[in-house]
Amino acid sequence: MLNKFLLLLLVTSINSTWGATSLLQCAPEELFSSSAANECEPLGVGKSRRIRGYSASSGISVKDHYMQRTETDKYQVFLNINFILGDTGKTSPADMMKKVKGCLEIATPNLRGPDGSTLQINALTPDEAEALPKKLDPVDIKIEGGMRANAEMYTDELNCGEITHEILHLLGLCDEYKEPSIVAGNTYACRVVPEVSTIMKNPRIVYARASARELTCKCDENCQNILSLSEDNLKNIYLAPNIYDAVDVDFRTKFCKPPQMSGGLVDAKSLTNPDRAMSLLSSDETSFVVENRELSPVSKKVYLSSMSCSCPADNVACMKQRKVILAAIASPDSVRTTCPSYTGVENYSAKVEKDGYRLENGSLILSKKGTGESFLYPNHWARIVAGSCSILVSSYNECATPAYKSLDCQDFKQCTDEYFLGTQK
Amino acid sequence: MRTFFTLAILIFFIPLKAESVTFIKLRSGIEGSSKVEFQLDEKKSTLEKTSNLFDTKKNYNLGKFSVPVQKTEGPIKSLNSLILKLSQTKSEAAIKPHEAFFILEGMKVGQDSPMYKTLGKVFAELQALPWVLEEGVSFSSDLKTKSVVKDAKVLAKENFNFKFYCKDQNKPTYCLDKDYGILYVE
Numbered sequence: 001m002l003n004k005f006l007l008l009l010l011v012t013s014i015n016s017t018w019g020a021t022s023l024l025q026c027a028p029e030e031l032f033s034s035s036a037a038n039e040c041e042p043l044g045v046g047k048s049r050r051i052r053g054y055s056a057s058s059g060i061s062v063k064d065h066y067m068q069r070t071e072t073d074k075y076q077v078f079l080n081i082n083f084i085l086g087d088t089g090k091t092s093p094a095d096m097m098k099k100v101k102g103c104l105e106i107a108t109p110n111l112r113g114p115d116g117s118t119l120q121i122n123a124l125t126p127d128e129a130e131a132l133p134k135k136l137d138p139v140d141i142k143i144e145g146g147m148r149a150n151a152e153m154y155t156d157e158l159n160c161g162e163i164t165h166e167i168l169h170l171l172g173l174c175d176e177y178k179e180p181s182i183v184a185g186n187t188y189a190c191r192v193v194p195e196v197s198t199i200m201k202n203p204r205i206v207y208a209r210a211s212a213r214e215l216t217c218k219c220d221e222n223c224q225n226i227l228s229l230s231e232d233n234l235k236n237i238y239l240a241p242n243i244y245d246a247v248d249v250d251f252r253t254k255f256c257k258p259p260q261m262s263g264g265l266v267d268a269k270s271l272t273n274p275d276r277a278m279s280l281l282s283s284d285e286t287s288f289v290v291e292n293r294e295l296s297p298v299s300k301k302v303y304l305s306s307m308s309c310s311c312p313a314d315n316v317a318c319m320k321q322r323k324v325i326l327a328a329i330a331s332p333d334s335v336r337t338t339c340p341s342y343t344g345v346e347n348y349s350a351k352v353e354k355d356g357y358r359l360e361n362g363s364l365i366l367s368k369k370g371t372g373e374s375f376l377y378p379n380h381w382a383r384i385v386a387g388s389c390s391i392l393v394s395s396y397n398e399c400a401t402p403a404y405k406s407l408d409c410q411d412f413k414q415c416t417d418e419y420f421l422g423t424q425k
Numbered sequence: 426m427r428t429f430f431t432l433a434i435l436i437f438f439i440p441l442k443a444e445s446v447t448f449i450k451l452r453s454g455i456e457g458s459s460k461v462e463f464q465l466d467e468k469k470s471t472l473e474k475t476s477n478l479f480d481t482k483k484n485y486n487l488g489k490f491s492v493p494v495q496k497t498e499g500p501i502k503s504l505n506s507l508i509l510k511l512s513q514t515k516s517e518a519a520i521k522p523h524e525a526f527f528i529l530e531g532m533k534v535g536q537d538s539p540m541y542k543t544l545g546k547v548f549a550e551l552q553a554l555p556w557v558l559e560e561g562v563s564f565s566s567d568l569k570t571k572s573v574v575k576d577a578k579v580l581a582k583e584n585f586n587f588k589f590y591c592k593d594q595n596k597p598t599y600c601l602d603k604d605y606g607i608l609y610v611e
Contacts, residue, residue, distance in 0.1 A: 145611075157597060175523075177455050188453060203455075249592045250457070253601040258589045343595040404520070 040389035043069045051387045053137055063170040064137040067387060073117040075385060079170060080129035082138040089143035089155075096143050097125055103160035104167065106348040110210050112374035113381035114425060121167055139170060160348055161207030164375065165199055171384050174403035176201040178317045190402035190409035194417045195320045196424070199375040208337050212352040212370040217339030219364040222297040227359060233268040234295055234302075236275035239357055239366070241336040243278050243292040243307055246328040251321050256309035259292050263304035271302065277336075280329045286311045288322065290329055335366050378422030395419050446504045450479055450548055452525035456592070456599050457607045459525075463497075463551055465504070470497040472556050475606030479525070481552065487605040488561010488574065492554045503547045504529060511540060562605050571602075 043049055046069065053064040066078040081100070083093035091099070104121045111119040126138050144155055158166075169175075177200070178193040199206045219227070226238045247256060262281075268274045271293070281289040287310035294303045309325075311318035335355050338344070344366070352367045359365070376384070379396035386392040399415035445466040452459045459476030472490040511532045520526045520535045527534040527544045534540050563572045564585060571585040591600035597611040 244588065249590070249599075249601055253590055254603050258586045338593070341594060343593060 040386070040391055043067060043075075043385070043387075045069050045072055049387055050134075050136075062172045063139045065171065066132075066136065067385070073115065074120070075117060076120045076122060077171060077384075078122045078124055078129075078132070078136065079167070080126055080132075080136040080138040081123045082126045082140050084140055084142050086142040086144040088145035090145055091143050093143065097123065099158075100163055100167070102349070103163045106160065106211060107164050107207070107375065110207075110373065110375045112376060113385070114378040114422065117381075119376075119381070119384065121171075123167070159204055159207070159346060160211075161199070161203035161205070164207060165203035168199060168380075168384075173200050173380055173383065174400040176403075188404055188406055190405035190407075190412075192399045192402060192412050192415040192420055193317060193320075194421055195324075196377075196417050196421070197324070198377060198380075198421065200380070205337070206375060208346070208368070210371050210373045210375060211348050212350065213368050214347045214350040214352060215337070215339060215344040215366040215368075216347065216360075217344040217364040217366065218342040219359060219362060220341065223340060223364055224359075224362075225297050226295055227357075227364070229300065231268065231300075233274040234300060236334070237268060237277045237293050237302060238295050238340055239335055240275065240277040241328070241332045242294070243290050245336050245338060246278060246332070247290070247307070247309065247325055251318070251325065252307070252309065255311055255318055256307050259305035259307040261304070262291060262306040265296060265299055265301040265303055268302050275334075276332060278329055278332065280326065281306060283326060286313050286319070286322075288326060288329075333368070335368060337366075337368065339364070339366070374424065377424050380421065382422070396421070446501055446508070447528075447530055448504055448544075448548070448551070449528040450525060451528060452478060452523065454523050457601065459607060461548075461552075465497045465501050465551075467494060470494050471559075472551075474561075476609065478607070478609050479548075479552070481549070483566070485564035485566065485568070485608060486558045486561060487602060487608060489559050490556035490561075491559050492556050496554050497551065500547050500551050503550075507540065507544060507547070508532075514540075562602055564608060568600075568610065 048066050048068040051062065051065050051067060053062060063079060068076045068078070070076055081097070083096045085091075085093055100123045104123060108118055108120045111121065113119070124132075124136075129136050129138065175188075175191065176194055176198050178191070194201060197206050197209075217223075223238075227235055229235060243252075243259070271279070273279055277293045279291045279293070281291050283289070287308065289306055289308045292305050292307060294305070295301075296303050309322070311322050313319075333355065335357060350367070352369045355368050357364060357366050374381075379393055382393040383396045383400075395415075399412060399420035402409060402412060445464065448463040448465065450461045457476070459478035460473070461476075461479050462473045464471045464473075470492050472492070474487055474490065477484050477487065508530050511529060511534065514532075520533060524536055526536065527541065527548070529544065534544055557577055558574050559577050560575050563574055563579075564570070565572075568585055568587055571583055572579045573581045573583075587600070588594060590602070591610065592598045597609070600608045600610060602608065
């Protein structure tokens with residue numbers, strides 16, 4: 001009903017900018033050749049603007065969309081998305097659309113600009129888009145099985161963070177993760193990678209961290225036994241983030257050695273910070289050793305192992321990541337973001353008052369309140385709202401330009417997080 | 426007339442039977458780059474695979490493979506004629522983030538290109554050949570052991586620490602080998 005109302009609102013308020021030719025893309029060097037003057041004017045309240053789809057040789061093609069400013073602090077975007085079931089896909093287009101709409105609806109409060117303005121992204125089916133006064137070119141997105149998601153091909157397993165990330169690609173944001181490839185060739189070596197976590201760098205982590213979420217995990221016999229123990233420390237160790245949560249698979253397989261048994265089985269009481277599942281044993285300028293604590297459900301003791309990691313001193317990305325990991329080890333959350341065993345089912349529409357866990361119908365439910373932080377850094381926001389105007393958000397354009405370049409990288413030393421993304425409040 | 430001359434010049438400069446053809450399928454994602462690279466010539470046909478992403482059958486081998494050259498004669502011919510066609514294309518197609526694409530003799534072909542499907546057929550034809558792992562890693566189907574292969578022989582066999590090397594404990598997930606690439610497990 002709300003969607004229909006919003007659609008009606010849009011239909012009745014589309015203004016005269018329909019015919020404007022807009023160029024917008026992710027890697028924005030082509031932007032500089034575009035921009036009629038009116039495209040750089042701020043969108044007035046009650047006005048709409050069409051951003052026409054554009055394909056750039058060096059990066060993502062931004063898709064045709066409308067942007068509407070419904071109130072001073074409220075923006076909406078409308079995309080026409082045509083899901084097509086691929087050969088290996090299992091999720092029907094209708095179900096995928098439902099999932100995408102659900103994720104975007106939950107994301108809206110977290111799609112905020114620096115002044116608190118919000119962006120509501122509306123994914124319309126081609127039928128729904130028919131109600132628009134003029135044609136909005138559809139984005140064809142195939143649904144496939146497996147793990148082959150991209151901005152125009154979704155997989156059955158895609159989570160809300162990844163869906164939001166892919167949708168933001170359609171609006172012109174670039175990837176910000178370090179290409180973790182070992183292969184030569186097109187590895188986007190020139191990409192500027194921020195130090196901070198962003199929706200375009202760590203979509204799953206950022207979405208899960210910011211949003212209130214319940215994660216329903218299978219709780220087998222071991223899990224049931226552990227959670228029925230009277231000792232809180234043991235339960236906490238079972239539920240707290242461990243080294244596999246803190247040190248992502250890319251980092252650990254490149255820069256760490258598999259954990260080795262260190263202290264064997266010990267009583268939780270003998271540990272420092274006995275409610276934690278990991279503890280920093282040592283660190284220096286480039287390396288660190290972290291203790292992992294796993295609960296033995298039989299002996300009810302804690303199995304200690306240690307993992308050592310080391311960054312080559314000249315590997316800036318590794319050193320940056322090391323800093324983030326050390327911070328996560330030093331002050332871990334009380335509840336992990338992944339299931340202790342097995343894959344869980346995420347529910348972002350649950351109301352969560354505080355972090356915690358509960359057992360329900362034989363399942364373990366991990367609840368996290370979420371930080372409520374915006375998914376968008378100020379320059380992400382500005383880039384999206386600027387639409388096809390190239391002269392705005394020049395620092396983002398400058399730093400995002402090399403996102404899909406691999407050779408002849410220029411020096412982008414000026415692209416600190418603050419310069420590239422702006423400062424998150 | 427102009428097209429005729431362009432074509433004539435191209436035919437003159439591009440040998441109809443290339444001495445060597447490099448044909449790559451690539452996809453970049455958060456988990457890493459998946460690359461399948463064929464190096465095909467009259468003396469040697471090799472395949473380097475840094476991921477099993479493009480495999481159509483379950484296969485847990487990564488590394489460098491070889492196949493008798495006679496088997497690749499047909500695909501080489503097809504690729505040579507496609508090189509000629511591609512050389513006449515004025516500009517490279519745009520490649521979207523995380524999109525799989527081909528690189529044939531340095532020329533990129535994205536999924537929006539009309540040539541993508543044709544290249545896909547040759548790719549599938551090449552993939553279906555009986556490639557032998559010469560150097561790399563081979564994982565057991567239950568992912569409990571990992572074998573290191575050199576000169577087409579198993580050099581060492583070791584237990585595979587799934588928890589450490591793989592992203593999630595449950596499937597579908599992916600596992601990383603710092604020397605040979607990404608293993609998708611479904």
